[in-house]
Amino acid sequence: MGRKNKNKKVQQSNGASGSTEGGKQLSKQVKKEVMDLIKTLLEKCSTPATGGSKDFDDYLNIRDTVEKIRDLQKDICLVPEKRGDKISAFIEWLKSKNVDTSCVDVGEFDGYGYGLQACKDLKENESFLAIPREVMMTAQSARNTCLGPIISEDKILQVMPSVVLALHLLCEKRTTDSYWKPYLDILPQTYNTPLYFTPDDVKYLKGSPAQGDCISQYRNIVRQYAYFYKLFQNDNSVQNLPLKEFFSFDDYRWAVSTVMTRQNQIPTEDGSKMTFALIPLWDMCNHCNGLITTDYNLDKDCSECFALRNFTKGDQIFIFYGARSNAELLVNNGFVYTENEHDRMAVKLGIGKSDPLFNMKSEVLQRCGLQVARNFYLHTGDLPVDSDLLIFLRIFHMDEDTLKSRFSEANAVQIKEELGDLDKVVSVELETNMWTYLETRSTLLLKSYETSVEEDDELLQKKKLSDCERLCVQLRYCEKNILKSTASYASQRKQKLQQSQNQTT
Structure with missing residues (x-):
C-alpha cells in the first residue's frame, strides 16, 4: 500500500490533472509579498482568543490578510475536476483492486449531491461493502511517500495525523501518476465547512456557541497553513516536495475540509492502536439516524459496512456517522441534520471563585468527576437535562448545611446516585431555585440570538439563502428549539414542585 512517490512526476500548473507542461510559479517578488503576509498571519494568530466580539474582529483582521494571500496565489491553485466524468474510472480502479462493487453504485440525490445507491x-x-487497506489513504501510507522524512522530523505532524492526511492528499493531487488518482478525481470540488464561510455567514451564527467554534477553526487552520508555508519555503529537506512551489491557502483548506468531512479511524496493521484513514467509496455514504454499522476486519484487513436498515434497489444507502450534535456536524462535516436525534447545545456553566462556598462545592464536583467550569449540554427531545448537568445545578444551588450534612463524606457513587437521579428531590427549595435558574438561563440565551424561532422558520421557508447561510439558520433554529424546550421543561418541573408542596401543606 502507498507506493513511494519520490520519483513521480509533479503537476506544476493549474491545468487539468496529469499536465506537466506550462507550469506557472510565483515570481520572486510575489513570493516575498506572500512570505511577508505569512509572517503577519503568524503574529495575528498567536494572540490568544478572548471570546466575545473581539474574536470576531480578530477573525475579520486575519481573514483580510488571508484574502490578500489568496489573490496573490490565484494562478497556482488546483483546478477542480468534474466529478461526474470521473466516476466510472474510479469504479474500474476499485474493481482492479478486487473491491466488490456489485451491491452499490454512485448516484446523485436531491438535497444530498452524490451518495451511494443500492444496486x-x-x-x-x-454486508454490502468491504474496502481493503490497500486503497485507503492513511497516516501510515503518507510515511511511505516523500512526506516521510518531514513527518519524522516535524513535531506537529507527529501528533496530528489529520494534518498528515491533508498534506498527503495535496502531495498526491500534485503528482500526475498518483496511485490514488482515480479516487482524488472524484472528491468534492468545494465544501460547506466554516473554512468556506464568508463573514456574513458567520454573522448568521450570532448568539450560537458554534460561532466561536467556526472562528476558532478558521484561526487554527490559518495558523497551520502559515506554519507549513514557512517550513516548505525555508527547509532544505523539502526541496523535492510537490507542494514547495504550489502550496496555496485555497488548496490547503480544500485538503483540510476533505479530511475533516471524510476521515475515519481504523486500527493500524498490527491492531495495536488506531490511525486515521480516507476510505474510498465508503466515504460517499451520507448520514442518517441509526447505529454504527461499520467495523474493521483485521483478519481480512478491510473496512466492512453493513446495512443499518432494509434498503430497496435504487434507494440511497445511508450510514450513521455517530452521536454528534448539529453544531459538531456543521463545524466538522459541513452540514446540519434537522432530524438529529442526538442534537444538543453546549452551555458554559461554572461556579465563581467569589462564591463563599466555592471550595466546598468544587470538592464535591471533583468527586463526581466534574470540573468547576465547563460546557454542559441541553438535549433535544423530551428530556433536555442529562445527569451531569443535573448534578452540577444541584451542587451549584446547595447551601452550606446541605453540603456539610449530606455530601461532605459521601463518595462519588453515592453523590451520583442521589444528585443524578431526576426523580429524587434534595429539597423543595433547592429544586425550585434550580429549575428557576435553568428556565431563566435558557430564556436569556434565546434572547442572545437576533431572530426568533418563528423568524428563522420564515427565513428557511421563503428567503433564498446560500448553502452556507441556510446551514447557519438551520443550526440556530435547532438550538433555539432546544432552548425553548428546556425553558418549558424547567417551568413544568417547578410547577410540579409547587403543586406537591401545596398538597403537602
Whole structure:
C-alpha cells in the first residue's frame, strides 16, 4: 500500500490533472509579498482568543490578510475536476483492486449531491461493502511517500495525523501518476465547512456557541497553513516536495475540509492502536439516524459496512456517522441534520471563585468527576437535562448545611446516585431555585440570538439563502428549539414542585 512517490512526476500548473507542461510559479517578488503576509498571519494568530466580539474582529483582521494571500496565489491553485466524468474510472480502479462493487453504485440525490445507491435489495445488517487497506489513504501510507522524512522530523505532524492526511492528499493531487488518482478525481470540488464561510455567514451564527467554534477553526487552520508555508519555503529537506512551489491557502483548506468531512479511524496493521484513514467509496455514504454499522476486519484487513436498515434497489444507502450534535456536524462535516436525534447545545456553566462556598462545592464536583467550569449540554427531545448537568445545578444551588450534612463524606457513587437521579428531590427549595435558574438561563440565551424561532422558520421557508447561510439558520433554529424546550421543561418541573408542596401543606 502507498507506493513511494519520490520519483513521480509533479503537476506544476493549474491545468487539468496529469499536465506537466506550462507550469506557472510565483515570481520572486510575489513570493516575498506572500512570505511577508505569512509572517503577519503568524503574529495575528498567536494572540490568544478572548471570546466575545473581539474574536470576531480578530477573525475579520486575519481573514483580510488571508484574502490578500489568496489573490496573490490565484494562478497556482488546483483546478477542480468534474466529478461526474470521473466516476466510472474510479469504479474500474476499485474493481482492479478486487473491491466488490456489485451491491452499490454512485448516484446523485436531491438535497444530498452524490451518495451511494443500492444496486439490489439489502436486508438490515447485510454486508454490502468491504474496502481493503490497500486503497485507503492513511497516516501510515503518507510515511511511505516523500512526506516521510518531514513527518519524522516535524513535531506537529507527529501528533496530528489529520494534518498528515491533508498534506498527503495535496502531495498526491500534485503528482500526475498518483496511485490514488482515480479516487482524488472524484472528491468534492468545494465544501460547506466554516473554512468556506464568508463573514456574513458567520454573522448568521450570532448568539450560537458554534460561532466561536467556526472562528476558532478558521484561526487554527490559518495558523497551520502559515506554519507549513514557512517550513516548505525555508527547509532544505523539502526541496523535492510537490507542494514547495504550489502550496496555496485555497488548496490547503480544500485538503483540510476533505479530511475533516471524510476521515475515519481504523486500527493500524498490527491492531495495536488506531490511525486515521480516507476510505474510498465508503466515504460517499451520507448520514442518517441509526447505529454504527461499520467495523474493521483485521483478519481480512478491510473496512466492512453493513446495512443499518432494509434498503430497496435504487434507494440511497445511508450510514450513521455517530452521536454528534448539529453544531459538531456543521463545524466538522459541513452540514446540519434537522432530524438529529442526538442534537444538543453546549452551555458554559461554572461556579465563581467569589462564591463563599466555592471550595466546598468544587470538592464535591471533583468527586463526581466534574470540573468547576465547563460546557454542559441541553438535549433535544423530551428530556433536555442529562445527569451531569443535573448534578452540577444541584451542587451549584446547595447551601452550606446541605453540603456539610449530606455530601461532605459521601463518595462519588453515592453523590451520583442521589444528585443524578431526576426523580429524587434534595429539597423543595433547592429544586425550585434550580429549575428557576435553568428556565431563566435558557430564556436569556434565546434572547442572545437576533431572530426568533418563528423568524428563522420564515427565513428557511421563503428567503433564498446560500448553502452556507441556510446551514447557519438551520443550526440556530435547532438550538433555539432546544432552548425553548428546556425553558418549558424547567417551568413544568417547578410547577410540579409547587403543586406537591401545596398538597403537602
